[in-house]
Amino acid sequence: MDKGKKDIFVEGAIAPVFIADRIAKHASKNGIGAHSIFLGQVRADKVGDKTVSSIEYSCYGDLANVKMAEIRESIFDRYHLTCMHVYHSLGTVHVGEICLFVFASSAHRSAAISACEEVVDRLKKELPIWGKELFEDESHQWKVNTNRNQPQ
Template sequence: MSKIKNIFQHSPISPLFIAESITKHSSKTEIGAHQIFLGQIRADKIDDKTVKAIEYTAYEDLALNQMTEIREEIFAKYDITCMHIHHSLGIVNAGEICLFVFTSSKHRKEATLACNEVVERIKKELPIWGKEIFEDETHQWKINQ
């Protein structure tokens, strides 16, 4: 089994961090395609209330072990060069980034398929929960879609 990589950070994911991640790959000339997914908090209206933030919590040890397994399966299934995953914990405000998935490969199809599968599996399989916080300070647990 691979070394467990921490995917969590206790803050929103900054645009600067995303840009720096992309920049670091410009020297890797064997890569021909990158696929990036950015999950951003929406100011949804639910029952006449507006979401101002989501507070993420996770069963971190279990999530990291499961993510390690998913990562190994994705590398075995797709011919990708690298994969980077970052998920926020704590409060992330509307308009901020909470999930950053970045896959790279020689060709676009592999990068795209791998990235899409990683995002779907994170949402379905990892013990990560989001509590929607409304402008009136009430809250409710979010249902993943």
């Protein structure tokens, strides 16, 4: 298990071929019985009379990577995982594109699913990552993450 510090950031949208390649690399790992994958996609949210066309992500990279390493360590302590990968976009990501890819693998599905969900929740709360919503009319505002318990 590699639980060390890694740079989780990729420039721009996370391409489907990148995701497929990461999944394919696990085919030879015969102790894995389950994968849980979360893909965060930019939505065309309506804010008043404006529509989001993209989000521009920025971060405090060194701190975010240190914090993500701490989260990884605690996740590996809680769940019996084979591996876990996290990638988050920086820069501009357009509506319909992937901005977050979390991939947890384990011998059994419950550990992979629970770990994946916890990682997503924690990184949204704990990592210094900011998103500026860019609207179709070329105006912008800082994105506010909504409470996951709110109705959708």
